[in-house]
Amino acid sequence: MKTPENKTGSRCKTLLSICIPTYNRESLVVALVKSLISFSGNFEICIHVDGSTDNTFQALYELKDPRLRVLSSENRGRAEALKSAVRSANGRFCMLFDDDDELDKSGFCRILHDCSKPLPTKYAGRVYHLADDCGERIGSLFPEEETNLTALRADYGIDGDKKEVVRTGLLKQAVVMNSTFRRVPTSLYWARISLGYDIVCVNEIVGRKRYLQNGMSSSISGLKKNNIGPMIALHQAIVLLFLKGRIRSSKFALRSLFAIFLYFFLRLLRGLKGRPAIHDRR
Numbered sequence: 001m002k003t004p005e006n007k008t009g010s011r012c013k014t015l016l017s018i019c020i021p022t023y024n025r026e027s028l029v030v031a032l033v034k035s036l037i038s039f040s041g042n043f044e045i046c047i048h049v050d051g052s053t054d055n056t057f058q059a060l061y062e063l064k065d066p067r068l069r070v071l072s073s074e075n076r077g078r079a080e081a082l083k084s085a086v087r088s089a090n091g092r093f094c095m096l097f098d099d100d101d102e103l104d105k106s107g108f109c110r111i112l113h114d115c116s117k118p119l120p121t122k123y124a125g126r127v128y129h130l131a132d133d134c135g136e137r138i139g140s141l142f143p144e145e146e147t148n149l150t151a152l153r154a155d156y157g158i159d160g161d162k163k164e165v166v167r168t169g170l171l172k173q174a175v176v177m178n179s180t181f182r183r184v185p186t187s188l189y190w191a192r193i194s195l196g197y198d199i200v201c202v203n204e205i206v207g208r209k210r211y212l213q214n215g216m217s218s219s220i221s222g223l224k225k226n227n228i229g230p231m232i233a234l235h236q237a238i239v240l241l242f243l244k245g246r247i248r249s250s251k252f253a254l255r256s257l258f259a260i261f262l263y264f265f266l267r268l269l270r271g272l273k274g275r276p277a278i279h280d281r282r
Contacts, residue, residue, distance in 0.1 A: 015115040016043040017091030017168060021081030022099040023050040029099040030059045037065045039105060041112045044069060044091060048084040051075025077182025079230070083175045086168075093125055094168040096186060100210045101130075101163075107206025111165055114202065124197035125166035127152070128206040138162075138209060142201030148194035150187070150241055152201070154252040161209045166193060177230070184230040191237035194246055228263045228270075235259045 018036060022029045029047070036045055045065075049057045049072040060070045071084055086094060093115045097103075107128070114126055127149065129137050139160035142152065152158040174189040235256035242253035 014042060014044050014091040015093065015112060016041075016165070017086075017089030017094045018043060018045045018097050019082065019085035019089055019094055020045065020047045020097045020099055021050055021078050021085055022047060022052065022056060023075065023078070023081070024052045024054050024056070025099045026052070026054045026056040026059055029056060030063075032097075032099055032101070033060060033063060033065075033068065036103065036108075037063065037067060039108050041108070042116075043067060043112065044089070046071075046085045046088045048072065048081040048088075050078065050081035079177070079181050079184040082184075083177075086171055086175050089168050089172075091168055093165050094171045095163065095165045096171075101207060102210065103207040104205070107204070110202075110204060111163075111206055115165065119167075119200070122198055123200050124149070124170050124193045125164065126200040126202050128163045128165070128202050128204055130161050130163055130207055130209040131205045133208070133210060135208075137205055141203050144201075146198050147201070148198050148241075148246055149190035150194040150238065151247045152199075153187075154238070154241075154247040154249045163206050164190065164199075166199075170197065177233075181227055181230050183227045185234055188230055188234040188237060191234060191241060194241055195237070195244065228267045232260055232263045232267075235263070 020029065020032070033045060033047070044067045047060060047068070047070045049060070049070065051072070051074045057070060057072050060068065069088055071088060073080075073084065082096065086096075095111070111126075111128065119125070127142070129139070129142075132138050139158050139162070142158065143156050147156070149164065152162075170193050171189065174192040175184075177184060238247070238256040239253055239260070241247045242250070242256075247253065
């Protein structure tokens with residue numbers, strides 16, 4: 001993967017683009033955006049409203065903040081909504097954000113400060129911790145040695161949601177897929193970036209992750225089964241990372257190899273039954 005630059009290259013004036021896909025969560029996303037625009041700093045917010053049937057688009061439009069860019073389309077799923085938000089980003093770095101996430105003011109200041117510092121080209125960006133509803137850090141501390149986003153989980157057993165802030169050009173390359181899948185695991189984007197780049201680990205909590213009862217985390221198993229193509233692509237990327245020496249865990253790679261065969265079998269079985277996948281609308 002070549003090191004891409006934004007069209008503005010090194011002269012890019014915006015430090016950070018916060019990219020948010022949303023669907024029918026007016027109260028949540030409006031509250032989030034109001035919180036974000038209360039912060040000062042060199043950043044922008046790029047939101048894609050994925051065919052919401054509520055008043056999300058109008059409510060966001062009425063906020064009228066110059067740092068806010070709101071796009072919309074018919075409902076095509078989270079993958080396309082996220083891709084659209086990322087494509088509209090002009091910042092030097094990009095941070096993916098769910099509409100039910102929260103960002104602390106102190107954490108946001110830390111992220112912006114880090115974005116303003118020089119970053120060696122071998123690094124894709126930085127990764128930070130999130131807290132749960134009780135304010136406790138999700139997952140264990142990051143390792144001190146150099147690593148990549150996939151190796152954090154494969155080799156060090158780092159689990160739970162994190163907040164990744166990566167070079168926008170790299171993320172724009174990673175989100176491109178030839179097929180119009182409705183949901184693509186974010187870990188696939190990180191795996192693609194991990195093939196060529198390491199990450200700077202920052203052992204600080206910058207925000208909070210909330211898990212809603214009707215959120216994707218509550219139905220993750222079904223979403224995987226109904227979006228087989230992206231899951232195969234994810235596990236293929238993991239196997240390739242192992243073959244290239246970017247991850248060391250043979251157990252992690254073998255598990256992905258088994259998953260590839262399993263998902264191919266599910267795809268074949270579904271084809272024999274003649275039943276189309278039931279896609280999540282988000």
